[in-house]
Amino acid sequence: MGEVTVIYGHHAERMAISLMEAMHIAQEIRRIGKEDPYIGLKPNLVVAQPAHWGATTSPELVRGVLRYLKEHGFTKIAIMESSWVGEQTADAFRFCGYEALSQEFDVPLIDLKEDAYEEIEVDGLPVKVCREPLRVDYLINLPVLKAHCQTKITCALKNLKGCIPDQEKRRFHRLGLHRPIACLSKALRPHLTIVDGLIGDLTHEEGGNPVRMGLMLAGGDPVLIDAYVAELLGYEGKDIPYIGLAAQLGVGSDQLSEDVPVELNPGDKETTIGPIEAGMEVDYLRHWINDDNACSPCFGSLVYALMRLKKEGRLENLPKGIAIGQGFKKQQGTGIGIGSCTAGFETFLPGCPPKAKDIIQFLHNHVPGE
Ligand code: SF4
Known part of the structure; x- marks a missing residue:
């Protein structure tokens, strides 16, 4: 899946299902060859704030992903996240509408702050990664498209920071974020990324200056997605060092072609x-x-x-x-x-x-x- 697909609209559940259908995700998961593969969903619940605040993944988007997976017969699914340091993930699950989702679809919520971790060395840098996301057969990354006060943007690659222990998050900041984020994406590469671009934030990852964009992006290459998102938010890929570093590590491509993005419903943006x-x-x-x-x-x-x-x-x-x-x-x-x-x-x-x-x-x- 060397492309980025975009769909316009405001109905998150329907949009997520349409993207997954267009990309034949069920067939792709079956190609893993496991009878009932373990699928992990990693939203962005950095803080306990509702999605319209601009910081967290819409629960309606996740509802669409769950509905699609369940309708295609997948049963072993979990939602996993660790909010930022100082925030209780359990509060974010509850406040952002994920407890209700968990009950509706009978899927567990896993607080990665309570998980064990493994240390994986990438390019000479040891990175501590929570064990549960490493166990899954198919990882679906569900970031929010938004600006970030330190790294300029936060989307596919940086969302994986919610899969490391709190002590490691603090160390990432001491190391300047870019190299560790790139190394983390090599240690834990998502199979699919669906970006919540319905409402993002203009300045900070914790929300507060929401901007309505009315779109959702998806692709198999998290580096390509971030390279495209960088341009969407006013930057060049080279302005965000972790994008180029991840490309150098072979995580994906940072080279945008004329074919990026593929628009599923170009006419519908006029109704958004x-x-x-x-x-x-x-x-x-x-x-x-x-x-x-x-x-x-x-x-x-x-x-x-x-x-x-x-x-x-x-x-x-x-x-x-x-x-x-x-x-x-x-x-x-x-x-x-x-x-x-x-x-x-x-x-x-x-x-x-x-x-x-x-x-x-x-x-x-x-x-x-x-
Ligand atoms: S139809 Fe006009 S307003 Fe809408 S996206 Fe295109 S140029 Fe912009």
Whole structure:
């Protein structure tokens, strides 16, 4: 599965099932050759906050994964996680809606803070990995697409940090995060990653500045997924060292081709219009946006791009009122437009939706004073 597949929408359960059907995941699991393979689901429950806060994996997405697996006859399934240091995983399971899922589908919740670990050496670095995720026959990684204050993004590779003991999490930070994250992905490579890109966070992994993107991504290569997510959030893959390091270790490819991503339902992004949630940072950035029925992935890309420009100290130079949205189709305009819907504008960036990385480059090149 050397590709990234994207589906647009807001109905997480249905979207997860559609992705798994399109990717023939049941057949792939059966190819392992075990009668009843043990399947592990690793969501991101870093804190006990609801998914609409932007930090944690939607329980509706996980419901879709469980429904698909059960309907295809798989019974040996567990949800496993260790929240960040200082947070009780049991609280996160309960608060984020996973206790209800556990009862509904009769699957255990495993708190990896209470698990034993094994030490695996990768590229000269010993890494402690919890035993339960190492035991599974098929590991499904379920990260959230979001920004991170230290590593810039957090998605497929960094989500695996929830599979190590707390003492090891602290050591990862002392080691600067990037190399240990890459080594961990070699020691514990997920078979499938499904990214919750419905609502992510603009600045921190613990949420609080949610951004509605209205999409879900999936693929077998966690490195390729992170390379694509980096661009979606306004970076180049090389800006995130652990992506390149993981590629060097042979975990996957960081080379994006023109074929990435494969869109399952390109027309449906036009129905994923929704206001962004509350959040002071996002509210501030809205002053630069003239939105008329923008699709969520388009709007989200612009918000992530404006946040980057703010961090670079360039936001205040930008003219306000950047046009975005389907309401601008066939309209003429003299200002700046983002997305193919603004093709009638004198200065516009094509793309449907454009990535934040391309929006940043475009604004650097085309805005007076830039
Ligand atoms: S360019 Fe228009 S149709 Fe395409 S994602 Fe943006 S707002 Fe939606």
